[in-house]
Amino acid sequence: MLNDRSSILSLLETRRSAKPRELIGPGPTPAELERMLAIAARTPDHGKLTPWRFVTVADDQRDAFAALLQDALAEEDPGATGAHRQKEQDFAHYAGQLVVLVSAPVRGHKIPLWEQELSCGAAGMNLLLAAHALGYVAGWVTGWRAYSERVRSAFCAPGERIAGFIFIGHAGREIDDRPRPPLSDIVRQWRPRAE
Numbered sequence: 001m002l003n004d005r006s007s008i009l010s011l012l013e014t015r016r017s018a019k020p021r022e023l024i025g026p027g028p029t030p031a032e033l034e035r036m037l038a039i040a041a042r043t044p045d046h047g048k049l050t051p052w053r054f055v056t057v058a059d060d061q062r063d064a065f066a067a068l069l070q071d072a073l074a075e076e077d078p079g080a081t082g083a084h085r086q087k088e089q090d091f092a093h094y095a096g097q098l099v100v101l102v103s104a105p106v107r108g109h110k111i112p113l114w115e116q117e118l119s120c121g122a123a124g125m126n127l128l129l130a131a132h133a134l135g136y137v138a139g140w141v142t143g144w145r146a147y148s149e150r151v152r153s154a155f156c157a158p159g160e161r162i163a164g165f166i167f168i169g170h171a172g173r174e175i176d177d178r179p180r181p182p183l184s185d186i187v188r189q190w191r192p193r194a195e
C-alpha cells in the first residue's frame with residue numbers, strides 16, 4: 001500500500017507522488033496549507049539564511065497563470081503547436097493547490113550557493129512529506145516553465161529562481177510505485193585509499 005499513513009515510518013517507507021495532471025481536488029484548506037508550509041520551513045539550513053520561498057497560487061488566479069504561461073510559451077517557442085498551447089492551459093488548471101517553490105539564495109555569502117540550493121530541495125521534500133502526512137498527494141514538476149525568464153520574473157525576485165511547481169490534491173486513480181534504486185547500487189562502505 002502506497003502512502004500508508006498508519007505510522008510515521010510506514011508513510012516514509014511508502015510515500016509516493018502523483019503526476020500533477022492526474023490529481024483531483026480538493027486541495028488543502030487554508031489552515032492545512034499553512035500547516036504544510038510551516039512543516040516545510042522546518043528544514044536544515046546552514047547559516048539560517050532561509051534560502052527558499054513558497055509562492056501560493058489561488059484557484060481564482062489560475063486563469064492569470066495560464067495567460068502568463070501562454071505569453072511565456074509564445075516567447076520561448078513562437079511556433080508552438082496548438083497541442084502544446086493546450087498542454088500549458090491544462091497545466092495552469094491542474095487540480096489542487098499550487099505552490100511554487102522558489103530558490104532564494106543569499107549571493108556572495110560565505111555559505112556556498114550549493115548548500116543553499118540543497119536546503120531549497122530539502123524544503124520541497126519536506127513540503128511533499130507534510131502534504132502526504134495530512135492525507136494529500138503531491139507532485140513536484142518543473143519543465144520549460146521553470147526556466148522561462150518571463151515565468152521566473154512573475155514568481156521570483158531578482159536572483160531567485162523556480163525550483164518547482166508543487167501541486168497538492170488527491171490521487172485521481174490508483175498510483176503505482178516507481179522503481180527505487182537497490183541499496184547495493186547507491187550505498188557503499190568507504191575504503192580509505194592505501195598510501
Ligand SMILES: Cc1cc2nc3c(=O)[nH]c(=O)nc-3n(C[C@H](O)[C@H](O)[C@H](O)COP(=O)(O)O)c2cc1C
Binds near residue numbers: 015017164178
Ligand atoms: C526538481 C525536480 C523536478 C522535477 N520535475 C519533473 C517534471 O518536470 N516532470 C516529471 O514527470 N517529474 C518531475 N520530477 C519527478 C517527480 O516529482 C517525482 O519526484 C517522481 O515522480 C518520483 O516520485 P516520488 O516522489 O514518488 O519519489 C521532478 C523532481 C524534482 C526533484
